[in-house]
Amino acid sequence: MPEMLVDGHPARVALFVSGGIAAYKACEVLRGLQKQGCEVRVAMTRHATELVGPKTFEALSGHHVTLDLFCDECSPIPHIELAEWADLALVCPATANAIAKMAHGIADDAVSTTLLACSCPVVVVPAMNVHMWENLATVANVETLKSRNYLVVGPETGRLACGESGIGKLAPVDQIVSATLYRLRARGDLSGKRVVITAGPTHEPVDPVRYLSNASSGKMGYAIAAAAAAHGAHVTLVSGPVSLPEPAGVGVVHVTTAAQMLEATQDAFATADAAILAAAVSDYRPEQAADHKLKKAAEPLDKISLAENPDILATLSQSRGDRVVIGFAAETNDVLENARKKLASKGCDLIVANDVSRADSTFGSDTNRVTLVSPHDEVELDCLPKEEVAEAIIERLHEMLEPSEPAAEAAEADQTLLMPRTGAEC
Numbered sequence: 001m002p003e004m005l006v007d008g009h010p011a012r013v014a015l016f017v018s019g020g021i022a023a024y025k026a027c028e029v030l031r032g033l034q035k036q037g038c039e040v041r042v043a044m045t046r047h048a049t050e051l052v053g054p055k056t057f058e059a060l061s062g063h064h065v066t067l068d069l070f071c072d073e074c075s076p077i078p079h080i081e082l083a084e085w086a087d088l089a090l091v092c093p094a095t096a097n098a099i100a101k102m103a104h105g106i107a108d109d110a111v112s113t114t115l116l117a118c119s120c121p122v123v124v125v126p127a128m129n130v131h132m133w134e135n136l137a138t139v140a141n142v143e144t145l146k147s148r149n150y151l152v153v154g155p156e157t158g159r160l161a162c163g164e165s166g167i168g169k170l171a172p173v174d175q176i177v178s179a180t181l182y183r184l185r186a187r188g189d190l191s192g193k194r195v196v197i198t199a200g201p202t203h204e205p206v207d208p209v210r211y212l213s214n215a216s217s218g219k220m221g222y223a224i225a226a227a228a229a230a231h232g233a234h235v236t237l238v239s240g241p242v243s244l245p246e247p248a249g250v251g252v253v254h255v256t257t258a259a260q261m262l263e264a265t266q267d268a269f270a271t272a273d274a275a276i277l278a279a280a281v282s283d284y285r286p287e288q289a290a291d292h293k294l295k296k297a298a299e300p301l302d303k304i305s306l307a308e309n310p311d312i313l314a315t316l317s318q319s320r321g322d323r324v325v326i327g328f329a330a331e332t333n334d335v336l337e338n339a340r341k342k343l344a345s346k347g348c349d350l351i352v353a354n355d356v357s358r359a360d361s362t363f364g365s366d367t368n369r370v371t372l373v374s375p376h377d378e379v380e381l382d383c384l385p386k387e388e389v390a391e392a393i394i395e396r397l398h399e400m401l402e403p404s405e406p407a408a409e410a411a412e413a414d415q416t417l418l419m420p421r422t423g424a425e426c
């Protein structure tokens with residue numbers, strides 16, 4: 001049996017089964033986790049017990065199944081005992097009701113009360129009717145969970161238990177098991193590290209109501225901040241103006257202009273181990289911003305004189321010492337060539353080269369297609385959701401902060417490796 005250890009003991013997964021038809025698949029998930037060396041304990045909602053008997057989970061897990069807040073044969077406070085025992089909480093299947101309760105902190109049975117008491121990472125695997133999944137209430141609840149760093153796996157599109165076809169099917173068992181193992185492994189590997197991340201555009205004022213800017217949504221930088229926090233880092237996110245919820249567990253400093261972003265980023269970098277600069281900083285600002293709204297008839301505007309903004313990435317790279325600095329290159333043509341030039345001219349450790357001319361990797365899209373360009377190698381990733389690109393960047397940051405011996409040797413050998421990752425195309 002492979003060992004999946006957390007703090008020296010087999011990883012402990014609390015499996016919360018809520019009342020969806022897919023509850024029977026939770027038995028296979030339990031077995032899959034045990035095969036990977038995890039210890040699993042189960043809590044079930046009353047509705048779930050209508051679908052699969054608790055005796056089945058008891059026999060499979062080898063543990064008493066938590067059904068009630070009060071239990072004579074087990075712990076006097078079972079929900080706290082289970083919450084404190086768990087290294088990870090896996091909610092599978094997660095019904096719309098279970099998701100709503102988690103999003104709103106409702107604790108009215110053993111499952112919801114234990115989940116509220118859990119401070120460990122949470123993986124949520126939704127399964128429900130397509131209309132329930134697409135209901136705006138569920139959409140908002142899932143967004144809330146994601147903003148708190150809950151990992152949401154699936155659902156898939158297919159034929160549903162209710163007879164309809166659409167999105168709502170439980171993700172495949174092996175995908176649930178690997179996502180759970182991934183979250184367990186990621187647990188705390190950046191703990192004690194301080195990371196500063198920039199995100200979003202900057203606004204450079206022309207007058208009190210107008211500005212120069214660009215179309216950056218901030219999604220990539222926010223996803224990186226969430227991923228770094230999920231890995232246990234202390235994260236400062238210096239954000240330009242965006243309309244995104246603040247990621248859980250991240251300190252956010254809101255700024256407007258490039259000058260403010262430079263100051264806030266330098267402040268945070270003074271005590272940081274690494275910086276990842278994903279912001280689309282305006283390269284120029286109006287030399288002089290009017291202190292009143294410009295009137296088109298009275299003050300015809302045929303040109304705006306511009307001054308160059310400070311380059312935050314180059315500034316931080318110059319004084320980085322042994323700290324890691326990662327930048328982005330937003331390009332529309334000659335992507336790799338331009339990224340290599342930026343790596344050299346800015347003097348950073350890694351450039352995430354990003355073709356923003358493509359619909360699936362442009363500003364505002366939910367996916368991204370990037371190549372990680374370092375002085376030693378170039379790693380091309382498939383088109384992936386921005387959250388997965390963020391995970392890949394954070395994994396790379398982890399390697400750079402704590403290189404394993406072969407990785408360190410490879411870096412010294414200055415080899416050029418081209419390692420395309422395989423996976424789904426967008």
Ligand code: CTP
Nearest residue numbers: 277278279281309310311312313327328329330
């Ligand atoms: N960057 C920065 N400060 C600036 C401009 C860019 O910190 N004033 C950072 C970005 O956050 C990104 C990297 O530099 O990490 C590259 O940004 P990009 O917009 O791709 O390139 P520029 O440096 O602006 O160069 P150009 O516009 O000529 O491509």
